[in-house]
Amino acid sequence: MNIAVIGTGYVGLVTGACFAEFGVHVTCVDKDQDKIAALQNGRIPIYEPGLGELVGKNRAVGRLQFTTDIASAIRGALAVFIAVGTPPRGDGSANLAYVEAVAETIARHLDGYKVIVTKSTVPVGTGERLRKIIGKNLKEQVDFDIVSNPEFLREGAAIEDFLRPNRVVIGTGSPQAVAIMKDLYRPLYLIETPFIVTDVATAELIKYASNAFLATKISFINEMANLCEKVGADVHLVARGMGLDGRIGPKFLHPGPGYGGSCLPKDTIALAQIAREAGCDLDLLNAVIRVNAKQRSVMVEKILQALGSLEGKTLGVLGLAFKPNTDDIRDSPAIEIIRALMKSGAKIRATDPAAMAEARKILGDVAYCNDAYDTARDADAVILLTEWNEFRNLDLDRLRQSLRQPVFIDLRNVYDEPRMSRAGFRYIGVGRGAKTA
Numbered sequence: 423m424n425i426a427v428i429g430t431g432y433v434g435l436v437t438g439a440c441f442a443e444f445g446v447h448v449t450c451v452d453k454d455q456d457k458i459a460a461l462q463n464g465r466i467p468i469y470e471p472g473l474g475e476l477v478g479k480n481r482a483v484g485r486l487q488f489t490t491d492i493a494s495a496i497r498g499a500l501a502v503f504i505a506v507g508t509p510p511r512g513d514g515s516a517n518l519a520y521v522e523a524v525a526e527t528i529a530r531h532l533d534g535y536k537v538i539v540t541k542s543t544v545p546v547g548t549g550e551r552l553r554k555i556i557g558k559n560l561k562e563q564v565d566f567d568i569v570s571n572p573e574f575l576r577e578g579a580a581i582e583d584f585l586r587p588n589r590v591v592i593g594t595g596s597p598q599a600v601a602i603m604k605d606l607y608r609p610l611y612l613i614e615t616p617f618i619v620t621d622v623a624t625a626e627l628i629k630y631a632s633n634a635f636l637a638t639k640i641s642f643i644n645e646m647a648n649l650c651e652k653v654g655a656d657v658h659l660v661a662r663g664m665g666l667d668g669r670i671g672p673k674f675l676h677p678g679p680g681y682g683g684s685c686l687p688k689d690t691i692a693l694a695q696i697a698r699e700a701g702c703d704l705d706l707l708n709a710v711i712r713v714n715a716k717q718r719s720v721m722v723e724k725i726l727q728a729l730g731s732l733e734g735k736t737l738g739v740l741g742l743a744f745k746p747n748t749d750d751i752r753d754s755p756a757i758e759i760i761r762a763l764m765k766s767g768a769k770i771r772a773t774d775p776a777a778m779a780e781a782r783k784i785l786g787d788v789a790y791c792n793d794a795y796d797t798a799r800d801a802d803a804v805i806l807l808t809e810w811n812e813f814r815n816l817d818l819d820r821l822r823q824s825l826r827q828p829v830f831i832d833l834r835n836v837y838d839e840p841r842m843s844r845a846g847f848r849y850i851g852v853g854r855g856a857k858t859a
Contacts, residue, residue: 593625647853741808
C-alpha cells in the first residue's frame with residue numbers, strides 16, 4: 423500500500439518512518455524545500471532517539487521518500503495523512519488554518535477514492551469540517567472518506583510508542599476506511615494491540631481527554647507536594663502509596679515544576695475552549711491549567727527562599743528541554759523559571775544535552791556550558807530542571823568543588839537529602855517535608 427504523509431514535523435516524520443517500518447511505501451511531503459533537502463540527505467531536523475536510524479534504513483530499501491510535490495504524492499496514495507501543526511490561537515483554541523489549507527490542496531488533486539486521515543490534534547467537529555471543505559473544492563466527483571487517527575507519541579519515546587502502542591484509535595463511519603486503516607496497522611495485530619473503532623467525533627475527543635487526564639495527575643501531585651512541605655510529609659511516599667492502587671497507577675505522579683512541551687499545555691487549553699464553545703464549562707480542567715501555571719512561580723519562590731536576594735548571584739541550571747530525550751523547549755518550565763530568575767537579578771549558566779541550540783534562539787544573556795561541572799563553576803547554587811540521565815549520577819565531590827556555595831536545588835527530586843547531606847550539600851527538593859530512613 424502507498425500512503426502520503428503531509429507535514430514533516432514531529433508527528434509527520436515519526437508517522438512516516440514507522441509506517442515504512444511496517445512495510446508500507448510512504449511519501450512524506452512538506453512545502454519547506456530546505457527541510458526536504460535535508461531529509462533527502464539524511465539529516466533529521468528534530469531530536470528523537472532512534473529516528474535517524476529508522477529513516478535511513480527505510481530510505482535505503484526504498485519504502486520512504488521525501489518530496490515537495492504534494493500533487494504527485496496525493497495521486498499515488500490510497501491514504502493521505504494530515505500531520506501539520508495546529509498552534510494555539512490567542513484564546514487557546516486550535517488554529518486549523520494549516521489543516522484546512524491542506525484539505526483544500528488534497529481536494530484539488532483527488533483523482534480517485536482516498537482515505538483522508540487526520541493525525542494532527544484537532545478539535546471535535548474537524549472531521550466533518552474537512553469533509554465539507556474537500557467536497558466543496560473537488561475538481562471532479564470522486565469518493566473519499568475521513569478518518570480521525572490521533573497520535574499518542576511521547577517525545578523521547580515516539581518510535582516505541584508507534585511500533586508498540588497501548589492502543590490505536592480509528593474514527594470513521596466507513597467500513598471501507600476501517601478495513602484500509604486496519605491493513606495499515608496489520609503488524610500490530612501480532613502483538614495484540616487493542617483497537618478502538620468509533621465515530622470521528624469520539625476519536626477526536628479521546629486524544630484531548632487522554633492528555634487532559636495526564637495533566638490532571640501531574641497538577642494533582644504537585645498540589646500534594648506543596649501540601650507535604652507545609653505538613654511535614656514526603657510526597658514520594660504519598661505518590662507511591664497512591665500509585666500502588668491499581669485504580670490510580672504510578673505514572674505521572676512525579677512532582678516538579680509542572681508539565682510543558684508541545685502537547686499538554688496546548689491540548690488542555692484547547693479542550694477547555696472547546697467546552698466553553700459547547701456551553702459546558704470544565705471546572706476541573708480549568709483548575710488543572712491554573713495549578714500548572716502557578717507551579718512555576720512556586721518553584722521560583724522556592725529558589726528565592728533558599729538563596730535570598732538573587733542580585734549579582736550566579737546560578738547553574740541543569741536542563742532546558744521540557745523533558746529528557748528531546749530538544750523541545752516549547753512551554754518548558756525551565757525556560758520560564760530561568761527568565762524569572764534573570765529578572766530577579768541572577769546570572770545564569772546552563773547546560774542541556776540536546777536543547778541548547780533551541781534555547782539560544784530565545785534566551786539571551788545565558789552562558790551555555792559543556793557539562794554539569796562547567797555549569798556549576800563559581801555558581802552560588804545548582805538547579806536541576808530537566809532529569810536527563812547524565813544528571814542522575816553526578817560526581818558530587820567534583821560538583822561541590824566547582825560551586826561557590828554547596829547548594830543543590832532539585833526541582834525533579836532526582837536525588838535525596840541524606841545522600842546530598844553526606845556529600846556536603848544543602849539540598850532542597852520538592853514536597854519532601856519529612857526525612858525518610
